[in-house]
Amino acid sequence: MIEQALGKYGIVWIEDMVHEFVNVGPHFEEVARFLWPFELNKPADGLRGSRALYKDGGDTGNQEDLINELINKMN
Structure with missing residues (x-):
């Protein structure tokens, strides 16, 4: 492709x-x-604490093993 x-x-x-x-x-x-x-959409259930790092309970930063889950929400 x-x-x-x-x-x-x-x-x-x-x-x-x-x-x-x-x-x-x-x-x-x-x-x-x-x-x-x-281009991906916003996650269906929104972002929680988009200004906070993932390790601190937010959505930004390295999601490690859960990145596929986030991408599935964004399709």
């Missing part, structure tokens, strides 16, 4: 996409436009 959409820019792997983002490469905008449809 990546190669079909971005192969003409020499981007064929997810690693190539990450490289463009990290280095703000010459095809940064093309990669960003490709990723646009994958």
